[in-house]
Amino acid sequence: MKQIPYWLDTAPPLPDRSGRPLPDQADVVVIGGGLTGLSTALHTARKGARVVLVEKDKVGSGASGRNGSMCTQGITITTGQARERYGQERARELYDSFRHAVDLVEELTLKEGIDCDFRRSGRLGVAFKPAHFERMRAKQRDLAENFGHETTLIGPGELRTELGSDYYHGALLDPLSAGLHIGKFVHGLAEAAERAGAEIHERNAATALRRTSAGGFEVETLNGLIRARQVVAATDAYSDGALSWLRKRLICVGSFIIVTEPLGEELAREIIPNARLVVDSKNIGHYIRLTPDNRLAFGGRARFAPSDPASDRKSGAVLKREMAEIFPQLANVRIDYVWGGSVGFSYDRIPHAGENDGLYYSGGYCGHGVQMATYMGRALAEMMDGRPEANPWRGLGFPKVPVPFYNGTAWFLPFAGAYYKVKDRFY
Template sequence: MKTIPYWIETAGAFPDRSGKPLTEDTDLVVVGAGLTGLSTALHSARKGARVTLVEKGQIGSGASARNGGMANLGFTIGVRQAIRRYGLERAREIYNSYGEAVDTVERLVNEESIDCQFRRVGRLGLASRPAHFESKKAQQRDLAKYFGHETTLIGRSELRSEIGSDAYHGGLLDPFSAALHVGRFVRGMAEACERTGVEIHERNAAIGVRRTATGRFEVQTERGVIRAGQVMMATDAYTDKNFPWLRRQQVCVGSFIIVTEPLGEELARDIIPKARLLVDSNKVCHYFRLTPDNRLLFGGRARFAPSDPTSDKKSGQVLFREMCEIFPQLSRTKIEYVWGGSVGFAMDRIVHAGQSEDGVYYSMGYAGHGVQMATHMGHVMAEVMDGHPEVSPVRDIAPPRIPLYNGTAWFLPFAGAYYKTLDRIR
């Protein structure tokens, strides 16, 4: 099994953007060249800003090319929970931003002619237990009543038209969610940045930011200092110990993916006839889809340990067993790719974006919705930094503090065991 993400290996060659001389003075430094950073840089440069983008690895080497390639509508909290927390109008604004985020991805694909096989195939939320299907019914009613979002309920007797498995008890279909090849999208966004004048420096980590007496910033990188009027942190779950204030605002959970060998058209259509994006209702959930070349991509929280080659392979074995429980017809199928990554969650499970006390901007905590929300929040933060804070759907909503937490999530194995137990008994 290859431990490189399928999306990276099949995206085509990425140029080496390391080793270039640094511009010493610029308008904006963006730290992190995933989708948040690329989108922030692109939209800021379109406004005429001089932008320098620094990345400690390679473009897209973090979560942006380590995901399922799903751009899904909807956030990860319940409709009524959101209304209790924020009030109806604000909850609706936040919810709508998740739909606008998919539109943002589609707009950029079209504007920049990015060949990433973007398709609105729809997302089917699968009920893992009979009681979960009853929850899907309530969710459908609430989405329509409070947010005006229409979905389609699919009973168990009809489910075979959507998935070649008897493991589930129905589902809720959102038709507007989209699939895309995220490796090609990341590569296309980087190329769009450079066409717009963004200076990209790979393998050059930012190791500190200091605000000077003049109000400007000095960004210390491994290859020198850059002075800038503004700084945007776009590192999310890959924030390192050089920026502890940002690490403490979220918990990073491991997520792992396997990709099969090509299945052929007949078998691919047997398991997912309409090429939907599929996500089950377990607390430790599975998500899966067909790739453009008819492989099955199957992901989940197989382990809560950080990603490394050893844990990735162990997670691959767990995921293969779980995949075969859902699709017994794949029991003899070869797994060709396995990889892991980190997903950033704030304790309230919504996106957070704004400014730190010393004026550094940030956006983080996508909670598994990063393909579309990272891209969208890059656009939003470009507007915020241009003097329009009102455009942010999460303005003035600070991430909740996590008691006794210093950025190292020692408690995750215990939380994982707890949620897996709940999945077995509920």
């Protein structure tokens, strides 16, 4: 069993972008080589700016290369919560930004020629309990009436046409969500950014950041100092001490994925006949999809633990057991891959982006960063070019995690995990 992301293992080999001489000046320095950083670099370079991106490890080594590869519609909180907090009009704007974000990912694959298996295969939200299906009924109405989004309800009796399992109690199908091969997309985005003129420096962490009297920044990196007019923190759940302001605002939650051996066409079609992206309605739920070569990728938070090699193996064992409960046909299949990563959650469970003391940032995508991080890269380029209205999350603040002395180490997560397990059991 390999302990690396299937998506990175099956993408074309990456060029080595480490050890390049760092210029001493740029218009914009982007810190972090995930989807936020790469998309910012691409869209800022397209405007003619000199952009230098520094990445601590390799491009895509953070969450962007190790996720569920689902580019889905729908906001990170319920539409009801969004309406209650922000009013119907703003809630609609935020909801629509996810739709535009999926469109942008598609547009980039087409315009930049990124061959990454992007396909609008649809998202099947499956109900873990009958009560959850009733909520889906109300959600379907709300989406159609207030958010211009048509979805299809699938009753428990018809669910076998979509899923080879009797575990769930109905589903809501959104036709617009897309699956893609995230490893290929991340690589393609890096190449597109370079074609636009951005420089990428791998294995070169930013270690400190200082404002200059002229209003710009000095960024200290492992390979030297670089000055820039503008700096973007694109480090999300992988933010370290150099970006402690961001760390104090994010809760990093471990999420894990196993990938089976290839199942063959017949078994794959039995499990997910229409190759949908499947997400269940539990609090500690699962995200499930077929890979382009007909393996099953089965993800979840498993143990509410941080990711490291030993923890990933333990979480993999939990996921394997849960997969066999849902799909007994897969009880004896081999698991070829297991890995984990950190998902950046904000305290109020919406993404946040803006400028703090001259530093631009975007993160806290709460498990919806494939599309939103890519979208926010373009928004950041516009914001830095004097168009703050390009930021759908403008004016929403960015609350600190309200835990005394919190510095980004979420010691309380096992307690939260226990609470959600109880909730899943009884509600």
